[in-house]
Amino acid sequence: MRLRNATVAATAIALVTGGSAVAEDLTIATVNNSDMIIMQKLSPQWEEATGHTLNWVVLEENVLRQRVTTDIATKGGSFDIVTIGAYEAPIWGKQGWLNALDDLGDAYDYADIFEPVRNGLSADGTLYAVPFYAESSFTFYRTDLFEKAGLEKPAEQITYDQFAEMVAQLHDPENGVYGTCQRGKAGWGENMAFVGPMVNAFGGRWFDMEWNPTIDSPEWKAAITYYVDLMNNYGPPGASSNGHNENRALFADGKCATWVDATSAAGYIFNPNESSVADKTDFFQAPKQVTDKGTGWFWAWALAVPSSSTKVDAAKEFLAWATSKDYVTLVGESEGWVAAPPGTRKSTYENAAYVEAAPFAKTVETSILAANPADPTKDPVPYTGIQFVAIPEFQGIGNYVGQQIAAALAGQQSVDQALANSQTFAVREMTKAGYIK
Missing domain, CATH: 3.40.190.10 (Periplasmic binding protein-like II)
Structure with missing residues (x-):
């Protein structure tokens, strides 16, 4: 029929x-x-x-x-x-x-x-x-592991600092469970889909109102340092090779205590035919830090x-x-x-x-309708977009920055070097395109 x-x-x-x-x-x-x-x-x-x-x-x-x-x-x-x-x-x-x-x-x-x-x-x-x-995006978490650690589901949006404290308590690599799994694979739509909103949360932005790149700012450094430390201390080995699909598989196999990623993955994670943790998973908002603007993509x-x-x-x-x-x-x-x-x-x-x-239906609907690409950051910006910037040049810039951050995550260079390289590249591309006079 x-x-x-x-x-x-x-x-x-x-x-x-x-x-x-x-x-x-x-x-x-x-x-x-x-x-x-x-x-x-x-x-x-x-x-x-x-x-x-x-x-x-x-x-x-x-x-x-x-x-x-x-x-x-x-x-x-x-x-x-x-x-x-x-x-x-x-x-x-x-x-x-x-x-x-x-x-x-x-x-x-x-x-x-x-x-x-x-x-x-x-x-x-x-x-x-x-x-x-x-x-949009939100935080998947294992209810059984939270209960074992004596943690309660946050009643409101927590900060990334609070998130790190939770992750540290949940990290149990000896039993095959990592505190968190986040995107590390380079790409403007891969690691930068997570990193971009996290930078927003730390008060950063891609460009100021004159289209000058701000990737070497204190806000970016704070965000990327946090990210690298979080993943190196509490993430799975080889995190710089893991994108959305790899982390989804890790979470579904019971290897991750937390995962901040796409709300669309809920249909997989909560499906008992696909996921071993379908009955042990819940969710809460993606974290904020100094602002809650642009924290859910x-x-x-x-x-x-x-x-x-x-x-x-x-x-x-x-x-x-x-x-x-x-x-x-x-x-x-x-x-x-x-x-x-x-x-x-x-x-x-x-x-x-x-x-x-x-069970995630209402939250997903609310998150999508609440996302505001026209007002994505703490300080004013000339662009729209939360985890991307809606200009043609962003694809190349975002990919390059993603590669630099993935290299820092893999220990191939420092965070300072990754951000300096990214800033130089972005300034050159924006000047070539005529945004910077």
């Missing part, structure tokens, strides 16, 4: 969106996150309903960004559908690299998508990517159609299906409601089956 309903829904969407009269062979590039793996698993239902076929290129996050950015910028035409995020969508849309997606039809129900998510994927009022899932993974694709109609059919209300229902009924794509549609959070299955 579910397959039949999904087929009917896919056919209806094809009719509403105009549908492609010819069966097309589409190439889709996506990240290897659990939600996208489910999308790949369920996509044969769409293929059966429409006659189109999908060729999947599933890549690790950093590799995906590199491959897709190169192909999009050079109009290579390798992909008909790409997985991008809230950073790329408005920038690439404004540059003419993406097809507009305002024409998926009334049945798609654009009004059902949370407004901040819709706005984050738009440029000048035009939608250039449709959200597959959206997220905002992100959306989304699907877009490059302007270089020659199969736009068929690609839009898939986007309309894979990000629809019907798709959310399909995942809930076939994979368990706890695994339904979070953070994008109001209807998901009005669904009693989802809310009952997902």
Whole structure:
């Protein structure tokens, strides 16, 4: 029955969106996150309903960004559908690299998508990517280990200093449990997704109001020194190689007492089919320090159609299906409601089956709606973005800084050297781009 309903829904969407009269062979590039793996698993239902076929290129996050950015910028035409995020969508849309997606039809129900998510994927009022899932960040923790250590769940947002005190009490490497697992793998969307909000918490910012980089500031030094000390004292070995997926696996295997990361991971961690600690996990806000501004990030993974694709109609059919209300229902009924794509549609959070299955549902909704990319730091800044800066130059700068901080975490250089190198690079890039006169 579910397959039949999904087929009917896919056919209806094809009719509403105009549908492609010819069966097309589409190439889709996506990240290897659990939600996208489910999308790949369920996509044969769409293929059966429409006659189109999908060729999947599933890549690790950093590799995906590199491959897709190169192909999009050079109009290579390798992909008909790409997985991008809230950073790329408005920038690439404004540059003419993406097809507009305002024409998926009334049945798609654009009004059902949370407004901040819709706005984050738009440029000048035009939608250039449709959200597959959206997220903020919070702290996962092991309830059994907290109880054993005599710790209580924080009633309000704690500081990073308080967090470190908790982590020290929970660290038990002799029994295979590390006090905390945080992203260390270099990349603007990997380690810097955690480090950026942490720098915000310590009162830092990427640029001042004249676009001068501030990476060598006391605030950055305090934040990165804290991070390196925390991970070297209480993190797992080889932390500089661990990104989101690696830490998610460590936490799910019972190796981490705490983990500050994407709210979207809750669907995996609380799923007993995937996680050994599903019944021993709870969550609280990501920590603050001197400020609570910009301490919980905002992100959306989304699907877009490059302007270089020659199969736009068929690609839009898939986007309309894979990000629809019907798709959310399909995942809930076939994979368990706890695994339904979070953070994008109001209807998901009005669904009693989802809310009952997902104890984190209300917190995730509140966190996403509370995130304010327009006011991310203690001191004023000329940019928007919490864990990234919404300018084209940030991708290169963020990646370089991520590499320098990963090297400091691995003990290959000092924190001071990492920040000095990062500052020099950022000043050069911002001067070259004309931000600094």
